[in-house]
Each structure stands twice: as C-alpha cells, then as structure tokens.
Amino acid sequence: MPIITAKNLTKKFKALTAVDGISFSVNENEVFGFLGPNGAGKTTTINILCTLLTPTGGQAEIAGFDCVRDPDKVRASIGLIFQDTTLDTGLTAYENLRFHAYLYNLDRKLTERRIDEMLAVVELQGRKHDLIKNFSGGMKRRLEIARGLLHYPRVLFLDEPTIGLDPQTRNTIWDFINTLRKRENITVFMTTHYMEEAEHCGRIAIIDHGKIIALDTPARLKDMVHGDVVRIVTVDNERAVREIETAFHATVREENGGLSLEVERGEEFVPKLIRALTVKTLSVSIQKPTLNDVFLRLTGRTIRDEALQNGKEVMREFVRSHARAQR
Numbered sequence: 001m002p003i004i005t006a007k008n009l010t011k012k013f014k015a016l017t018a019v020d021g022i023s024f025s026v027n028e029n030e031v032f033g034f035l036g037p038n039g040a041g042k043t044t045t046i047n048i049l050c051t052l053l054t055p056t057g058g059q060a061e062i063a064g065f066d067c068v069r070d071p072d073k074v075r076a077s078i079g080l081i082f083q084d085t086t087l088d089t090g091l092t093a094y095e096n097l098r099f100h101a102y103l104y105n106l107d108r109k110l111t112e113r114r115i116d117e118m119l120a121v122v123e124l125q126g127r128k129h130d131l132i133k134n135f136s137g138g139m140k141r142r143l144e145i146a147r148g149l150l151h152y153p154r155v156l157f158l159d160e161p162t163i164g165l166d167p168q169t170r171n172t173i174w175d176f177i178n179t180l181r182k183r184e185n186i187t188v189f190m191t192t193h194y195m196e197e198a199e200h201c202g203r204i205a206i207i208d209h210g211k212i213i214a215l216d217t218p219a220r221l222k223d224m225v226h227g228d229v230v231r232i233v234t235v236d237n238e239r240a241v242r243e244i245e246t247a248f249h250a251t252v253r254e255e256n257g258g259l260s261l262e263v264e265r266g267e268e269f270v271p272k273l274i275r276a277l278t279v280k281t282l283s284v285s286i287q288k289p290t291l292n293d294v295f296l297r298l299t300g301r302t303i304r305d306e307a308l309q310n311g312k313e314v315m316r317e318f319v320r321s322h323a324r325a326q327r
Contacts, residue, residue: 003028003063003155003187004049010057011044018044020210021058028154029181031188033201035291037299041210042191046157049189051075063154076104079148083160085140089133093124093143096132097150104151118146122176138169145173149180156181158190162197174200195291204291208299218291225289225297228266230273233258233282240279247276258283 002025011019019041026032034042047053049060051071059066065073087096094115101111119125122142132140141162148156156177162170174197181188192198199218206214206221214221234240237259241252250261263269266286274281 001028002026004032004061004189006045006049006058006060008058009045009048009055009060011041011048011053012056017210019048019055022207022210022212023058024205024212024215026155026187026189027202028187029185030203031181031190031201033198033204034189034191034207035193035198035204035295036191036207040207042207043159045207046159046189046191049074050078050080050157076151077154079151079153079156081144081148081156081158081161083163085144087132087140087144087147090131092129092131093119093135094128096143097147100147100150106151114150114152118150121180122146138165138172141165141169141173142176145176149184149186152184153186155187155189158188158192160191160193162192162194167196170194170197198291206295206298213298214294221291221294222289225293227262227264228269228289229260229287230263230266230270230284231258231260231287232273232284234277234279235282236279240277243277243279244273248273 004024004026006025007023008021009019009023010017010021018039022041022045034045036042044053048055049062049067051067051074054068059068061067062074063077065077067074088099091099097115097118098111101114106114115128116125119128122145124139124143124146127135127139132143135143145161158177161177162173165173177188178200180186190201198204201218203215203217204221205212214224232240237254237257240259241254244250244252244259244261248261248263250263252259252261266288270284270286274284
C-alpha cells in the first residue's frame with residue numbers, strides 16, 4: 001500500500017517550472033530513489049513532500065496526510081537527513097538528540113529510552129556525552145541518522161546521505177539504515193549520485209527538467225541499455241579484429257591495447273568468441289550496463305555531483321516550522 005503519493009505535482013518559480021506535473025507512489029517499507037542532474041527537480045520535490053514548499057499544482061500525501069492541508073501531521077510522520085550536517089557542534093550527542101525529542105513532544109522517559117536505543121544501534125553509546133565538534137564525519141552522519149529515526153518516523157528522507165564519506169563508512173551506514181528499516185517498517189526516500197548506493201533502492205525514478213522520464217527497478221532500468229561490453233586482449237589484435245568481424249559481423253573498437261564490442265548476453269557470447277579466434281587470448285572481461293549508462297542513455301548526461309541547495313537552511317527552516325507548530 002502506498003505511503004507516499006504524488007499526483008500531477010507541479011512547482012513553478014516565476015518563469016521556471018521546477019517540477020512539471022509528476023505522479024508517482026512509494027510503497028510502505030520500500031527504498032525509493034530519485035536520480036537526476038543538477039536542477040532536475042529532485043530537491044524541490046522533496047521539499048514539497050516535507051512541507052517546506054507549497055506546490056503550484058497537484059497533490060502530495062504522506063501516510064494519508066495531505067502535505068498542504070495537514071503539514072503538522074506530515075512532519076510528525078517523517079525524518080530528515082540532508083546532505084550537509086545540521087548538528088549543533090557545540091552540544092553533545094545526547095543534547096542534540098534531546099532537543100530533537102523535545103521538538104517531537106516525546107515524553108521524558110520515552111526520550112531517554114529512545115536515545116539510548118538509537119545510540120546503541122549506531123554504535124555511539126560510548127560517545128553519548130562527547131561534544132559533536134570532536135566527532136569524525138562518519139560519526140556525525142551516524143548520529144544524524146539516529147536523530148532522524150529517534151521519533152520512529154514512518155518515512156525517512158535522505159538527500160545525498162553519504163556524500164563525502166569513504167566507501168567503508170557508506171556501507172556501514174547503509175547497514176544501519178537497512179537494519180532499522182526492516183525492524184521498524186520504515187520507508188526510505190532518497191537521492192544520491194553514487195551509483196552503487198542507488199542499488200539499495202527497490203525502485204528508482206529518473207527525473208530530468210522537472211519530469212519523471214523513467215521509473216522501475218534498477219535491474220529493469222539497466223535492461224534499457226541493450227547489450228554488454230566485452231573487452232578482449234590477444235597476442236595479435238589486428239588479426240583478432242578480422243576474425244571477429246567475419247564470424248559475428250560485429251563492430252569492434254580498439255582501445256587501451258585491447259578490443260571491445262557490444263553484444264547481447266555477454267556470458268553466452270564469450271565462449272563462442274574464444275572458440276572462433278585462432279589467435280591466443282590474453283584476457284577477456286564483460287561489463288554489464290550500469291545505472292549511469294541508463295542515465296546517459298535517457299538524458300544525454302552523466303550524473304554529476306549535485307550539491308543540495310542551501311541544505312542547512314532547509315533543515316533549519318524545517319526545525320523552525322515544527323517548533324512554531326508546537327507552541
């Protein structure tokens with residue numbers, strides 16, 4: 001059952017249409033990804049879903065609550081982790097989490113239990129009373145995840161959640177997220193430009209110029225790029241080119257001291273290739289299509305590092321809005 005729905009969602013800024021009538025839904029407990037180039041409309045869409053922007057047209061709902069008519073109920077249902085850290089570095093880990101619990105009206109006993117629970121989950125219980133300014137980047141990211149999950153949101157929004165972190169820390173953080181998602185039945189809505197990180201998604205929507213141009217599982221999206229790339233190095237590449245072109249009527253490219261060609265079902269093709277060649281083969285490899293290949297095929301551009309527009313200001317505005325609603 002969908003926990004997020006968007007119908008004909010539109011957002012215009014004077015002459016600019018940032019989001020152009022998009023419709024999609026996200027199922028409960030799903031990891032749903034948004035991919036798109038700079039200015040595609042990803043962050044604008046997230047800001048609408050998080051009640052930070054009012055749409056020009058269309059409708060969006062989270063957990064059955066309308067993002068325009070019921071903003072307080074929407075905010076109570078979501079957690080936010082943006083690209084830039086929004087922790088107060090002058091406070092301790094405990095104080096940061098305690099302040100967040102206050103914003104969400106958690107009672108004192110529940111707050112203490114949740115803080116200890118979340119710090120244990122992200123393996124920071126020993127740093128509970130340490131100042132954030134002494135934390136590493138990975139530790140800050142883990143604490144932000146703990147903070148975003150402290151009130152058990154039904155939907156967790158991650159906008160470039162692991163940008164700037166090393167691959168090992170990224171993998172560790174995703175282990176945390178997936179464990180908590182399964183345990184607490186949390187839905188994850190994320191944006192990223194790391195292709196390996198996008199593989200965590202059950203489905204991905206590719207957005208360009210404010211429109212969704214593809215939406216499917218990573219595997220099915222990659223099926224849109226026909227063929228695998230086979231790379232081969234032989235003792236006589238010139239002769240190998242002639243033999244490959246004669247036997248398979250394929251276009252062979254010479255690159256980096258070897259040969260490459262695009263074929264369907266590379267695993268089935270390689271044995272046939274080896275048998276057809278009379279020259280000695282030194283190496284052979286198969287490269288499967290990637291999500292970046294899909295992106296390039298659909299948009300004509302590769303995915304670029306897209307900085308969140310005023311990420312800290314967005315989070316501060318969310319906190320201010322939620323604090324005002326609690327008064």
